[in-house]
Amino acid sequence: MMSYFKEIAVGFWSLLAGMAVTIRYFVKPIVTVQYPRQKIQMSPRYRGYPQFIIDPESGTHRCIACEMCSRICPSQLITVEGVKLPGAKQKVGYHYVHEHQYCSLCGLCVEVCPTTALEFSQSYRLVGYHREDCVIDHMTLLQERQKILGLPPTLILTEAEVEAAKAAEAAAKEAKEKEAKAKAAKPAEKAPAKEVKE
Numbered sequence: 479m480m481s482y483f484k485e486i487a488v489g490f491w492s493l494l495a496g497m498a499v500t501i502r503y504f505v506k507p508i509v510t511v512q513y514p515r516q517k518i519q520m521s522p523r524y525r526g527y528p529q530f531i532i533d534p535e536s537g538t539h540r541c542i543a544c545e546m547c548s549r550i551c552p553s554q555l556i557t558v559e560g561v562k563l564p565g566a567k568q569k570v571g572y573h574y575v576h577e578h579q580y581c582s583l584c585g586l587c588v589e590v591c592p593t594t595a596l597e598f599s600q601s602y603r604l605v606g607y608h609r610e611d612c613v614i615d616h617m618t619l620l621q622e623r624q625k626i627l628g629l630p631p632t633l634i635l636t637e638a639e640v641e642a643a644k645a646a647e648a649a650a651k652e653a654k655e656k657e658a659k660a661k662a663a664k665p666a667e668k669a670p671a672k673e674v675k676e
């Protein structure tokens with residue numbers, strides 16, 4: 479009979495202990511969020527996928543298509559192409575694709591970039607149903623971000639424009655080489671002989 483009452487007392491005590499935990503957390507501030515309705519503010523050190531920094535002066539990216547990021551990437555997942563537009567001193571990137579499904583977030587691409595063109599995004603919605611969903615076209619992504627910020631979108635060059643720019647670059651290079659050859663072939667002019675005073 480005693481054990482019966484003891485069992486009831488222990489059960490009642492465990493019920494009270496459980497309720498005490500519930501009541502304690504009931505009055506504490508909520509730490510969970512109503513995802514996906516509620517957005518989360520990530521830490522500044524959080525690493526989403528690498529993305530272009532939008533230059534505050536030009537309102538576009540700073541990529542010069544040097545390919546240093548694609549060469550240093552241990553997973554070889556970056557494809558970058560650039561072209562020198564007529565009158566420009568250096569190339570400009572017109573195609574930048576990142577296969578995020580292979581990315582280890584090592585940060586080498588961000589660190590090596592000579593123009594500080596890359597940063598880690600704060601995006602945490604990184605799921606997809608297919609591998610292709612993780613392939614990021616950074617030019618398209620840049621345009622979307624520019625639209626949100628109210629900036630004019632960076633024009634994506636068409637194939638014809640790229641070909642025309644490449645042809646112009648090749649022609650300019652050829653002309654420069656011809657000029658250099660002509661200069662080298664020209665005989666050095668003789669300096670006038672000095673008059674000898676008696």
Ligand code: SF4
Pocket residue numbers: 528550551552553554555556580581582583584585586587588
């Ligand atoms: S973070 Fe590392 S693995 Fe990811 S793209 Fe950059 S270099 Fe490649």
Ligand code: SF4
Pocket residue numbers: 540541542543544545546547548558571590591592593594595596
């Ligand atoms: S290292 Fe920087 S500038 Fe060079 S291709 Fe990559 S993002 Fe562009």
